[in-house]
Amino acid sequence: MRTPRTTIGRKLVTAMMLTSTAVLVLAGVVFVAHDFAISRRAMVQALVTRAHILAANSTAALAFQNPDDATQVLHALGTDPTMTAAALYDGQGQPFATYPASAKPGTVPARPMATGYRFERSRLAVSEPIVEEGRRLGTIYLESDLRVLDQRLKADAIVVLIAVFGSITLAFALASWLQRGIAHPILALAEVARTVSEGKDYSVRSRAVGDDEVGVLSEAFDQMLGEIQRRESEIRLLNADLERRVNERTAELEASNKELEAFSYSVSHDLRAPLRHIDGFVELLTKHAFASLDEKAQGHLTKISAAAKQMGALIDDLLAFSRVGRTEMRKTSVNLASMTADVIQELRDDAKGRLVEWKVEELPTVQGDPSMLRLVLVNLLANALKYSGPTKEARIEVGARAQNGEIVVSVRDNGVGFDPAYAHKLFGVFQRLHASKEFEGTGIGLANVRRIVNRHGGRTWAEGAIQQGATFYFSLPR
């Protein structure tokens, strides 16, 4: 399980902090803007009021054309440092008095400004008419710097900043404390998941309680763990049981294999001995008393001897068959073409004086036990030769083809064939479809072929009809 790059707690705190900071900053900005607008209005109001008062005080000076009095009136403005300039204009709009008294020309407008107020870059100017009993005596002009407004703005900013920082600190503390309630169950769940995935220990439980989705998740997770644990122990029990049964079976198999070996040993040694004795004593009897016996008794002696020899052959074949099943396979590459050529060469002696046409197609190299596969070829080719004996011109064909992931080898002859109704009996132990008088043999050859091919993971089958030859097939996995 990978280690997380960040924690859910940190994420929660970050989210809360971002939200509260954004809200606080927005509130601060709104507050400052609102306060600024109010302050501006108040400042205009104050300046207009002052203009009205000054205007009222200077009506006499204007009416009597006394600029000194007017200058005196304006001079009172000196007590307020924010007042930067002021002027009185007469009825014709000519400057009458200024403040400061010795103001340079250009400090105040040469002509009266239109009634009202005007904010300029760093000052506020107000112009009001001076009216007495419906007669316009002149105009008053007042000019103040924006120091008050600036200070107000600065003070507001400081208040807002302090409030924001204070709130953020408080929000951080609160968020850090509150996130535990949310993050802890999740962390506990993550810890359990880690324990499970790393330690494969399904017995742990998150036991996290909660009325929210995390609680539901924990509960579901615990249920899941319980289910896994139950199934795991079930599987473990099944496995243990299976193992025990396999061991039992193996022991049984080993025991029966041992028994089989003891049996075949006993067959090999103990059954052969009496046969040898029968044959031996018959032979001795023949030697000493054959002449004194009548023809019938002589025939009996010959039959006893033949039967003993036949039984000896059967026992040898049975032993060979059992060996084919028990011997360890040593798989290697086997060149079927050269092996077939060898086997045919060996069989040529048996076919002496017969007209036999051997036709061998191209044969592949396969994987298998060479001595066993050789036994297969010997059996099939010798059978083909044997059962084509009565045919005048015997033809034996060996071929191979690849088919469905297998190599299928066929041995075809034009001999006596067999009744397909008994095809299933062909590969049985000691099963024969022909009288032993007709064709000698014990009936073990094809059983050996089937056993060997089966041990190689292949199949055996045959096609044929009476007097129309037979084709024997065996397949080997590629």
Add this chain to the structure above:
Amino acid sequence: MAMLKRILLAEDNENDLELTLTALAEHNLANEVVVVRDGAEAWDFLCHKGSFADRNGGNPAVVLLDLKMPKVDGLELLRRMREDSRFKAVPVVVLTSSREESDIVQSYRLGVNAFVVKPVAFDEFVGAVKNLGLFWAVLNEPPPDRLSASTPA
């Protein structure tokens, strides 16, 4: 024909014994055959013990050994002989009904000189016994007794 040397035949089966002796007699090889009926008796013969305490002569030219015998079986006798410096060099031929690979392997591992499976057909059996007798009791030169005596147990 060279002088016939002594053959020790260890065989418990009455019939086998008769047939073997008959086969040997047919070829005039039976006169110096000592018959013992199990491995223990064979061991007594080799060691001049028990009923063979007073016997003359040294080791046999060859021991023809059946494998399945009561008391001490053929393989056990073979093992004892090969572990004993007196009989280490004495030729031993296993003559048995068994064709079991494990018997053959075991016998050669213990140092047998030949392993012969008794054929079922009597004529073949006679041929085999004759060949054995001729080879080991006539043609083959056995190790001198000195070889054994010079390394006493």
